[in-house]
């Protein structure tokens with residue numbers, strides 16, 4: 479009964495007024511046929527399980543409002559139903575490939591290629607997973623999609639299941655978004671088909687579960703620790719079977735591509751935040767410039783020019799505010815080694831705020847490191863202390879050299895992409911803002 483461990487803990491915590499006492503742990507261990515230490519090990523990994531009497535914890539930053547709508551947020555429920563039918567008659571994979579759709583969560587991997595790998599696996603059992611564990615600092619677009627057009631996501635999952643031959647799928651929903659669960663369940667029911675079922679699993683407050691293999695471990699009721707890759711989930715994913723795992727926005731694009739394939743126009747949801755007048759989620763054409771996006775968001779709070787801009791989420795690179803004419807498309811950003819990632823764009827008004835942002839990001843990753851490997855666990859804490867010295871203007875060249883060495887050590891010796899993501903903003907500041915580090 480290992481499969482039921484996390485839902486059992488959730489239920490017991492709920493029944494016990496918000497925490498897991500000795501009795502709940504013991505009962506769960508018996509119910510699931512596991513040792514008490516195994517149950518405690520898993521419960522203590524997740525922030526939402528309380529082993530002491532305490533209130534519900536949350537690390538949600540803020541909930542963003544939708545500001546502008548485009549093809550994705552305007553898509554109609556009836557069109558999603560049509561897309562499901564049309565997809566049975568046409569070569570969807572070729573359409574998706576031609577559309578150039580890439581993952582909208584971080585790595586930007588081509589969607590058609592990912593699906594093709596799983597389709598070509600010679601296994602009877604395959605899975606579709608929607609990663610709705612939106613925990614990246616400065617990102618709130620997946621929540622808006624699930625609020626506005628949940629049917630597009632469900633439809634995208636059904637089409638994926640048809641193509642790869644999956645009978646079961648999961649939506650791994652961020653724990654803080656529990657209020658959306660009922661609405662999504664109703665939509666799942668509405669789109670139900672005989673051959674494919676979708677189950678919602680609530681995350682339990684561990685940021686690392688946004689990483690695809692950690693998410694799969696969590697689905698399997700284990701601590702959400704990333705797996706070594708290869709093998710990749712496309713070959714060995716959930717329960718060791720081929721699994722497509724895509725982000726909410728990626729799935730939401732699929733019915734659009736199917737119904738509008740000739741006129742399909744790529745849009746993206748950008749979460750615009752930082753020192754701007756109107757932070758929020760803006761759906762805009764792919765290729766919009768940073769300057770246009772800033773204008774949409776009402777400009778900078780102090781009516782000045784931005785000093786720095788972080789692109790792609792809390793782990794994105796930070797570029798000079800002079801890059802306002804940069805066009806936000808995969809092709810253009812790739813030229814300067816930047817990923818659009820989650821589509822978050824964070825405008826920073828001055829040098830002090832830039833250092834503060836770097837410290838906040840590092841503190842976040844120190845807290846969210848799963849602790850499996852030393853370079854990530856201890857290296858990030860050391861980096862944070864060195865950046866605090868920069869903030870206090872009490873640093874010298876030795877400190878900057880130590881920062882550079884530590885970044886290299888963490889990048890080369892950590893097990894999963896989170897550690898590399900955690901150091902990316904600081905690395906880009908050293909490169910792009912020599913004045914901040916006194917070089």
Ligand code: SF4
Nearest residue numbers: 848849850851854894
């Ligand atoms: S790099 Fe960090 S988050 Fe990734 S496995 Fe190692 S300790 Fe965990």
